[in-house]
Amino acid sequence: MRERLDLTPGRIALLAVLAALLALVVAGPPLWSGAADEIDTAAMRAGASAAHPFGTDQLGRDLLARVLVATRLSLLLALATAALGFALGVAVGLLPALLGPRLRSVVATTINLFVAIPGLLLALLVATIVGIGAKGAVIALGVALAPQAARLTQTLAASVGGAEYVAASRVVGVRWPRLLGRHILPNIAAPLVLQFAMATSQALLALSALSFLGLGVQSPDYDWGALLSVGLDRMYVTPMAALGPGLAIVLAGVAINAGGDVLAAAIATDAPQRARRRRRAAGLAPSATLAAPVAEALADEAAPAAAASAAAAPAAAAPAADAAPGDVPAAPAVDPAPAPPAPAGPPAALRVERLSVSLPAAEGAVTPVREVSLTVGHGERVGIVGESGSGKSLTALAAAALLEPPFAVETAAHEIAGEPLFARAGTGRRRLLGRSLAVVFQDPLSALNPALRLRRQLTEAAIEHRDLDAGEATEAAIERLRELRLTRPEQRLGQHPHELSGGMRQRAVIAMGMTVRPGLIVADEPTTALDVAVEREVLAALRRANDEDGTAILLISHDIGVIASFCERVLVMYGGRIVEELPAADLRERAVHPYTRALLAAVPDMETDRDRPLPTIPGRPPTAAELPASCAFAARCAFASERCRAQQPPLVALDGAPGRRVACWHPAPDAAAPAPAAAAGDEREEERR
Amino acid sequence: MSGLAVRGLRVQVGSGRNAHVAVDGVDLDVPAGTVVGLVGESGSGKSTLARATVGLVAPVAGRIEYDGEDFAGARGRRLRRLRRRVQLVFQDPRASLDPRMTVGETLAEAATAHRRLGRAARAAEVRRLLEQVQLDPAHAASRPASLSGGQRQRVSLARALAVRPDLIVADEPTAALDVSVQGAVLNLLRDLREQSGLSLLVISHDMAIVRYVSDRVAVMRGGRIVEEGEAAALMASPRNDYTRLLLDAAAGG
Structure with missing residues (x-):
């Protein structure tokens, strides 16, 4: 609860102040109005003393008592002002949500018009009509507040x-x-309450200012502003006479805001903000843009993870991640089989051993990717399939060295094109990544800069990493676009991303990645x-890169x-681990997990x-x-035994089946005994054969 | 004719310079007691068509007939009468359930929108609805955030059923569900139809899903229906190139 409400010690102190102020609203006048109104001709304009800590006024009345008593009037007037403003504003602001399109725009325009009028002007206008005094001040300031409240309500209600x-x-x-x-209303209440608290403290300030000037609360009533004006001319003699009410105004304003928060x-x-808040509290900075889709997935979002956002940088220029090996808790002592060794010849495009990704959370670190070992051979097409939350996207991002803190990435080995990634630092690593690796995300718009023409975006990586001049790079880019069957490639280079269709954009991103001829x-x-x-079209483009350049592809879906x-070759992920690896040709008929x-x-x-x-x-x-x-699958598995619920099955080679691995204590016999959980499906397959 | 009959429907979305015709002269029938699948890609206008059938967007032309009565552009009382008969289940249950309301409150709200129910009757109705969509009645006290995607979608189905539509x-x-849980929702749709004789218009981009649940299939592209027919016949011998493309994609996948 404390964490949820962000209760820092400072905020708790302010809440205590607020509680004290509210107590004073109730109890102040009955307790101290005697002292506050007691005229003492012997102690007129007395300085601060033990009997009168704030001194006395021109009639010898105790100023401390008067400040305490004034709490009620000051705060109630401020509240009344904000309440009036918000009652008007919310009522008007909700209208557009109820009206038809034509009336809606009339109301919206009217609100805009009033927002444009300076609040002070509006307040003066209303004050002239209503008259000077506490009531006038409240109505004037309340009415002046209303347009802002209406505008806020309108915006919130529209969303x-x-x-x-x-x-x-x-x-x-x-x-x-x-x-x-x-x-x-309930779904817009939180920001309205926040705004209401701010409006209350602003109203307190404004009302105090009016009273100070003699335009607000009129004698014999008094609020903090009126007391301030009494005390101010003795500022140098009896500082507390002025500081007392001043301090009360400031403290009350801050406390009200804290209460609103x-x-x-x-x-x-x-x-649902709860989840977001928690994540934020846990330091899963929403600013870490790459983390956003992942965090979504972690939060058990059924929907496909939102696209990686703009930081997903031009694909080829993969940003160097500072994913220093963090304090990942050692995984249980299972010894996964290493990924099958790459065949002799060119080095594997990617080799990752025992990759784990963890991140801090409220309940200690969570580890969404666990002990994943995978190899993508030279020119190979490997797929990772899994549901949301399986860790597949995080695995891909970690493999591309794109994860940044708060994600902690730990690997036993991480080689790209045969070169260990972490042997290099800074520029060296960036060059290795830039030359050997390109990344294509779900949303091509996130990888393209909307303000730049394609020419710039498709040539800069080649200029940077392949030392081409601008002309050569343009030629290469046109060549790439042509290979990917984009129509009129020369013209496309002069266009901005928004002028292309979704498929064209995605192919442009692939072309962008391919300009550096990555492995x-x-x-x-x-x-x-x-x-x-x-x-x-997009899959064909990837296939072409694979066929013609021998570019290896790691496809996540x-x-x-x-x-x-x-x-x-297919890797099936579940619960952060690879649970099965097998040739794609075997997937439909011969899977054993x-x-x-x-x-x-x-x-x-x-x-x-x-x-x-x-x-x-x-x-x-x-x-x-x-x-x-x-x-992780035991809870949903028809075959699960005690052992499954107690022990993590290691990912081991399947006997007599080269290139196949499975992590299961009870793998189904290859292409035999149908899995009960999938009974109907298997019978169906039988029928088909 | 009993059931839904859409005739020459034209729906424009957006306004001013951004306006475009999302549904462009569509004829579509959902006879009582049948399941019609509407397949098409994103942007083909199928969601707009769905929204038009329950009056969430007003058509610029055409008729939306239900049991012979035209409801195109209906407002107020007439619109409510349409919505007693036709209900919509939205794509993303996460977005279409009020995060602040419990499942029970959401269902009770729908159940009492057109009928008066006492407190006890309301609780019994919520229970019946949850059982109908094969959810534990104890979920009445849950909020959507604590449910899985599949459970949430069953709640929104229950909400539609609460109105007792035809x-x-x-x-x-x-579409918003994980692969491993979407089967349960499809099964539920089939069961509901068998149990209660409900008619369904199931909209999907996935030919395999439409094939699985539908008696008849309509293929939509660019705001128009390009082919329509009995499901098995259409799958076996598609006449339209686009239908063929969708079928190829589904078979290849």
């Missing part, structure tokens, strides 16, 4: 009003008062955002169909028997925080 |  769940409630037949009360946080934590392209869900026809048809088999059976294809229910896998994939020390 | 339009009901 929540456009949310799917509001549309869903409308479709179900929920009427508008309930829509407002149950769906819109905490209240808003309490409201917000009720909702490896890591493609993370490169076709997920694309349509079927375009998906084919949740789509087992894409992986099976594109790759030569229960998860692989169940996954294949669960996805309908064009052969699926329509008269039977689909085989399903009970439960859901574990999140990174839920990963057990034993087999 | 037709449910499911817009990419499994």
